[in-house]
Amino acid sequence: MPERSRNKPEWQIRIAKERIDILFSEAVKTKDTHLRKRYMRLAKKIGMRYNVRLGEKKRLFCSHCFHYFGAEAKRRLKNGKIVIACPGCKRIARQVYK
Ligand SMILES: [Zn+2]
Known part of the structure; x- marks a missing residue:
């Protein structure tokens, strides 16, 4: 069984990042929430597979x-944290505010 390396070749990581960027830009363009969810799920999958951190993009879904939150989700600032009520599942996401 071949050992699965955590470090992917540079070019693969570059392509993975590009694909994630494309997925996010497509999510902005479409109004279809199901499609948006699919894009977000894919972006996370790609990120995990190629060890690409989503960074700031993580806050967008x-x-x-x-x-996908976009501009529609209500963001509140509470005790130095951004509190987002997800319009999809009604759960609360807390994010550290920088
Ligand atoms: Zn949700």
Whole structure:
């Protein structure tokens, strides 16, 4: 059984990042929430597979149901944290505010 290396070749990581960027830009363009969720799920999958951190992009979707927040989600600042009520699954996502 071949050993699975955690470090992917540079070019693969570059392509993975590009694909993630494309998925996010497509999510902005479409109004279809199911399609958006699919894009978000895919982006996370790619990120995990190629060890690409989503970084700031992580804040753009729900970690529970992959609902893309965009501008529609209500964001509140509470005790130095951003509190987002997900319109998709009604769960609360807390993010550290930088
Ligand atoms: Zn959600």
